[in-house]
Amino acid sequence: MIMSETLKILNTLTQTISISGDEKNVGKCMAQYLEPYCDEIVYDNLGSVFGVKKSKKENAKRVLVITHMDESGLMITKINDNGSAEFIEIGKINKQYLPGSRLRVKTKTGEVNAFVVGTEKMVIDFGTYSKEETLALGVFVGDSVVVDGPFVKVQKQCISKALESRVGCLMAVELLKAVRDKEFDFDLYVGACVMEEVGQRGATTATGLVKPDLGVVLGCKIAKTLDEKDQSVGELGKGLLVSFYDKGMMPNRGLLDALVQICKEEDIAYQHYYSMDLNEGAWVHKLFAGCPTLNVSIAIQNAYSAIESMDLNDYDCAKKALTVFVEHLNEEKIQEFKESNR
Template structure:
């Protein structure tokens, strides 16, 4: 059963505007939670942030639990004489159905204005719009209006997507589930482990600039130098057709992600996640992806470290109306928390020597 506390945390973190390169607003929120549950906070110089829960054991191995905090969106590229905004896309914005979508524009001072995506002409209304050629109308009628509103080149824009618990209570729709799922889960893992003595130094946090090239994962890994890493992300569900062979089904549990194009997971660590799920009756499903993720950099930087994806799937994953299943989230939370509790120096060394 999901609690109102978890739902409110989900609502808070999904509704923040934080596109790549301007994640400071959600970073400040994350830092407030990390201060409540950890011993210190560490940062890289791009903006990635991690709360650190220290072990009482000397020379404890470092375990990195990582998500990303940025979301797909746009930045202001230019203004037209008649008061429209031109944009540059940040990340793989879905081109289908852009026309008429409502947007939120955020200034550098945090002021927000609402608007909508418009077509250049009536002939464009039946076309799939190129994300970098859309225009946004916020009610301005001239270039001068933007100056008076404090809107400048480079300001952030997202397609609006409210947080909604859907009819049965089993599924939740919102913008930015990729990967505010991981932001929420990281906080709740820290809360669950607040009074638990671990055999590892636990680093839980989020990277920046994921959607424009997995940049924060590189600098954050260099900062922490982890001995083991678990990546939390929201991946594509492919279950719309109802095909029993579909890869990634809502409600079927945490993903046992045995392949993506940027990382082959540590097999022993993957098996440990699977065994943990089986032994505790946690729903899980096998999954592979032709996309890439932060784990692709984390596992191979420095000397490399055993790395695992502990993800859930979503419909409309890069969209402002993404849908996740409550039970998938709860299962992932239980599975990752139990895996972390089980870790010690000997087990991590076993994972490291898996391929020797």
């Protein structure tokens, strides 16, 4: 089962406010967590961050293990005369949870607490009564806002805001830690990109930076555990997701078969999954000459809310399968995956 240090890192990652386009704070966390286990830290020009484990081989192939670190949130667009503020949504927001929610507003100097009032026409209330009082708090147009969702462990699950955005970050850190003493004949890039929630923008620039020969996308997909429909997929507690289709990527069949084989050999619980969403793989797999790409993910419940939940054993399953997959990779296998659709 997950150790306390893992939970401590996940707590820090989820509670850091970093909506799309304003990811610097969580990017600093990622650099700090990755740095002890890699040879160097590299960035693209939008802020995506990766720890690089270099091969001793010249002109080695490149493997990109990527997730995203931005979370959905709100952005202040206007401060009204009565002290309240209007906003727009940045990324996906589960609107049913917004009315009455407590908020955390990231200002240039710190954080301010607030809450949402209204149902149809919702505004942010700072507990002030004039525009001047709100401005005196350091709040300005363009500030980032998230719904307050503390990190809590509940039996076999964790509940928090931003789990959907930060579980992949945790997995990336723990992968690099697990293989820190391994020697590979390929260069390994592990890290997180920006602006996924607003159109996978960081995935495009990060792929341009690395130019990978093989890609692995980490993260979460929407669970259907409590869905009463006949065709429910992605149940919490049933293991990692073997994603055979999503809106943005037709996965490499050789990679899918390899992941399933690892799960069988290592007695790792897994479940097949499909969705009409998309993630970083939509860009990683098709830029330049193309790149065989695999999703390694887990199901998450109440996505895009302050009470997202994940199963701890599902995370363990995904982390173990990912680690074994990377440990067994070599230049020959990478080339086989690149040629598997010919």
